Amino acid sequence: xxxxxxxxxxxxxxxxxxxxxxxxxxxxxxxxxxxxxxxxxxxxxxxxxxxxxxxxxxxxxxxxxxxxxxxxxxxxxxxxxxxxxxxxxxxxxxxxxxxxxxxxxxxxxxxxxxxxxxxxxxxxxxxxxxxxxxxxxxxxxxxxxxxxxxxxxxxxxxxxxxxxxxxxxxxxxxxxxxxxxxxxxxxxxxxxxxxxxxxxxxxxxxxxxxxxxxxxxxxxxxxxxxxxxxxxxxxxxxxxxxxxxxxxxxxxxxxxxx
Numbered sequence: 001x002x003x004x005x006x007x008x009x010x011x012x013x014x015x016x017x018x019x020x021x022x023x024x025x026x027x028x029x030x031x032x033x034x035x036x037x038x039x040x041x042x043x044x045x046x047x048x049x050x051x052x053x054x055x056x057x058x059x060x061x062x063x064x065x066x067x068x069x070x071x072x073x074x075x076x077x078x079x080x081x082x083x084x085x086x087x088x089x090x091x092x093x094x095x096x097x098x099x100x101x102x103x104x105x106x107x108x109x110x111x112x113x114x115x116x117x118x119x120x121x122x123x124x125x126x127x128x129x130x131x132x133x134x135x136x137x138x139x140x141x142x143x144x145x146x147x148x149x150x151x152x153x154x155x156x157x158x159x160x161x162x163x164x165x166x167x168x169x170x171x172x173x174x175x176x177x178x179x180x181x182x183x184x185x186x187x188x189x190x191x192x193x194x195x196x197x198x199x200x201x202x203x204x205x206x207x208x209x210x211x212x213x214x215x216x217x218x219x220x221x222x223x224x225x226x227x228x229x230x231x232x233x234x235x236x237x238x239x240x241x242x243x244x245x246x247x248x249x250x251x252x253x254x255x256x257x258x
Contacts, residue, residue: 003046005170007192009254010052010062012227013037014198015082017058020231027231034236034251038062039082040174040228042194044167049146051075053165053172059086065253073101073145075137077174078162079111087116087130094130101133103143105163109134137163153186155179158205166190170258171221174228177205184218192258193221194250196228209233216247225250 011017018037019028027035039056043066050068052059053075071093077083090100104112113120118129125131137143139154145167153164157175164173169191173179176196187193197212206228207215216224227250233239240249 005168005258006045007170007194007256007258008043008045008066009225009227009250009252009256010041010043010066011038011056011058012229012250012252012254013039014228014230015039015080018229018231023231025231027235030235032236033253034249035231036252037229038252040196041083042172042227043068044170044172046148047146051145053077054083054174055086055090056082057085060089063089070097071100073103073135075150075163075165076102076104076108076112077164078105078157078160079108080157080160080175083175084108084112084115087112087119087132090132091128091130099131099133101135103135103137105138105161106136107161109136139163151186153179154183160205170194171219175205176207176215177203179215187219190219191222192256193219193224194227195224197226197233197249198228199230199232200234201232209239213244213247222246224248225254225256 017039038058041054044051049072051073054077055074093100118126137152139152142149142151148167151166155162155176156178162175171187171190171193173195195212196207197209198206200209202208224247236249
């Protein structure tokens with residue numbers, strides 16, 4: 001791949017986003033746009049290719065904020081609603097392009113079939129419903145998007161398996177709590193690493209800040225960005241100042257080119 005890989009952070013927040021509905025927490029009341037976070041998602045673009053990792057409830061707003069004329073596919077990390085609930089909003093792309101490719105573990109596809117049965121129905125399709133082309137992702141089996149080989153990275157979100165994805169020198173992980181050494185070996189050598197850092201206090205299913213920093217030290221990318229950030233982590237500007245060199249908080253609208 002000789003083209004520039006362009007990564008756009010569509011959302012960097014948790015399942016509730018920031019601000020949280022009805023919250024009077026100081027971060028939720030912040031005027032700093034970097035403290036306002038939609039549900040977590042990233043757009044990866046190169047040449048004429050556009051792929052989104054996760055499609056949460058803010059997907060429509062994200063696609064209007066960062067206009068994408070063509071969507072070549074959606075990669076899912078896991079089945080939770082903050083990563084999947086925007087699937088119906090692929091309709092404008094479906095009307096223009098036809099079936100939209102999705103890439104996910106078989107378990108995630110089964111969950112989507114149940115929740116969006118009208119999208120996956122093989123008979124009596126409802127007029128106007130979008131349709132997807134299913135591509136099953138298996139750990140240990142890379143797949144090709146455009147001219148890039150994509151490597152699935154398996155981790156655990158408490159008890160739930162999640163997939164991260166490595167595109168060349170870029171690796172994206174979210175909702176990770178534990179990860180085996182053999183999977184970490186797949187990440188090493190990445191120039192840019194994105195990983196979740198929920199808050200300072202320990203959490204049952206997410207890296208906290210300390211764990212995320214230790215993970216970065218283990219992988220040793222050239223630069224790391226934290227995502228899936230809770231209001232409990234603190235103000236963006238204050239946390240950013242405390243991070244070590246080469247480690248940053250991502251924010252909605254951040255663009256990284258490599």
